[in-house]
Amino acid sequence: MGKKLLMVVVAVCFLFVMIGSGFAAEKKGNQRKGKYLFRKNCRSCHIDGASAKALSPNSKTQAQWDRSFKKYERLQCVDEWKKLSKKDRADILSYLYNHAFDSPTPATCG
């Protein structure tokens, strides 16, 4: 009985570790703030009907978002980027990265 109980306890502990590790694959910034900032600062241009290509998190893969943020100084809208703090940029990246085309965020039922 004791051995059985130990197995369950070990199993449950293992379970929590794995859950933790699952989420560890996400970017750690504040993605809620990132979504707010993305809509406020980026979507005004990056939307259908405006001058820049419409963008949403789903527009790029995680690797592509990472690259874009590393090399934002090459982008036309670099001046807009410079208005954002480092933390703001990290928050926006975490939103885009965690919801990217190849992110594990599942679809839902509408």
Next chain:
Amino acid sequence: MKENKKISRRKFLGLSAGAVAGLAFSPSIPTLFAASKKTYDYSILPAGKREYIASNCAMCVNKCGIIAEVVNGRLHKLNPNPEHIKSRGMLCAKGNAGAALPYSPDRLKTPLLRTGERGEGKWKEISWDEAFKYIAKNLADLKQKYENRSTVAFASTEGFQEEFYYYLVNSFGSLNTVRHTTLCLASNIQGWSSVFGVFPDADLLNAEYVIMLGADRAQSLITPDSVNFQRYKPEGQKLIVIDPRFTVTASKADRWYPIKPRTDQGFVLAMINVIIKEGLYNRQFVESYTHGFKDLEKMVQDYTPQWAEKKCEIPAAEIVKTAREFAAHAPRSVIYPGRRSSFYSHEVYVRRTFAILAAICGCWDTKGGVVPRSSIKLNTPEVSFPFFMQTRDRVDKESTDLLKDVVPSSVMCPMIGTGLPEDSCSFLSERDGSWLTFREAVLNDTPYPVKGFFCFKQNPMQSVPNTTKTIAMLKKMDFICVIDMQMSDTAWYADIVLPHTSYLEGWDPATGISGINPLVEFRQPVIKPLFDTKTMFEISGGIIREMLNIPSLWDDIEPDDLKNFKEDVVEGILNRPIQEYIKTQVSNYPGALEKLMNNGFFTVESKKPTYGATRTPGFRFKTKTGKIEILNERYKEFGLFPLPKYCEPKNFVQKSGTYRFLVGRTAWNTQTTTQNIPYLWEIEKENAVWINPGEAGKLGIVSGDYVWIKSRVGKQRIKALVTEKIRPDCVFYSNGWGRRSPWLSRVYKSGASEAEIIEDVLDSISGGTCLHETFVSITKA
């Protein structure tokens, strides 16, 4: 340098809301909205002003096309819309019974405020103004007391008005939303998406060979599938049904295999074994589009048909035959994704295995196979809500250390070898959350207290397993508000109940319905509202306007955000007629509004079914490698089994005298919402438990006897139906009975509730519930 054409926030809204603001004063809008009510003269029918108005059903999730026949302002009948591309001229019993819904005496007719104890049933009628003020004040009090907006949780289920419920959620700023998905198909979405990146549809209209495991499409209706697989199935199409019950779908099948519950994955793994061993898979497709085939080939070597026979209790020769037939008809072979998959704790792997069978046979994105859905993009206004400082992360994301209560050892698979708990990691859809982990978190006040609860159209008292815990959860709340059409079992325990307008009395926004044939639907009133009810659009508007009168509700945001919110959300959308919103939504498609008004739906030429867009060189799937992932790289990264290993609890033996409890639907009821509708109640007045004759004989039970059905979490009294249609090791009854709300007058305390006896067991990958992991005993009552 290219001109930096920027659309300001207000101008952006102008593309949507602003554009229609001008139109609001144009005479064309009321004319257009009125013109759709065609009047015909059918001399054979009784005299009277007879109108036929197109709209869409809301009696279940399917949203089939209806033509309402209204005589002198009263709804006479609902007819199917023969032009509707999804329901294809079909309207089921529930759809027909919708005509009785607005006139049901049990409808909620005015806002109600609780005056006695919770659940005591003492209410007083109040005005909408009083209701909105009361709710706004309670929201302010909760925010003040707990300094965390996520202390108020919001439950809801699918429906066209749900997007306006989220206006309320986002205006208050809580992240704790919980939807129906983890009670239904979360594991199905996760399993298929883990292979193809998306959850596909089955092309039953063109398939030559169809396998349905655990899906009763003849009873649990899904359009167009339920229509296609019976009425429009191509000549010669073979249907194989694998289910512990002889369902109505099984009665339409060429072969039925009464599989041992919880072993579907074994059947399909053995099929894969045969197909690979005999070289029957689609080599070219596998090489071009998939990742991990060699690993699969190695892994399935042990999963022989003889091995599966012992697990599934289906002869090996039958598994071999099914595998060969499936491969022979490929790519026009379907292993049916189905819908609800909230069955077992390893369900994600079951669904992954189905998807992998489709993948190795190349039955993907091709006529007669499984096909990615397409959709029609609407110009729905994208609004921004303020950023609230006093908002903590979701409770079900932060509370994983509570899972021991909902992942019992009885469903855990061995640590070394196969299955859970190596496979334990939740992938939650943000809005959906996970019902069971959410409830555990609330019960334990961990990681923080959740003290307010809003519920729109959901009925967790009846739909979430283990009602005792749901009651305990509700008891912890300082405030409960339920918005529904009838006094649901959850509403019965609320502090305030708001009556929602029926789908036949109000406007619903345009909504895209994705699928092989995507379309856009909406709803228009076919009769005038009968009672003092409101739609969620109006309810959200009413509460938010009252919230704006309470400064403390807006003290943790930037002042600019509040100004913008008032202009964009309140003035720009909520203070305007919903028709303007609809007009904006469809403004990209000339003539779309007329089509909606006349037919209830529209589609676009470019979205006619095409196949093979994803079967082109270089196409990137929504997976980590960009390929169809037989071996899932993301799972590997998260510490999950990357391959579909067979999952089963170690040393599991079903105790003698116990039965695995199965639950499902009938064709005449939707979850817990329709049992009290007059016409449907005539079909079935209480549910009955299916028991195999051999077992019934041992227990001395005959059909019509009442029995007690008992699990570890509850017991229910129910009538017995002794039938050969179920295996001896399980019992079944349909959902939505044994009601606790006395205001559901026809069905109050009739039959048995499944939520009262099903144990709360979690599928810890998708966050889903496992409704078939409960064992019960039965005694004569």
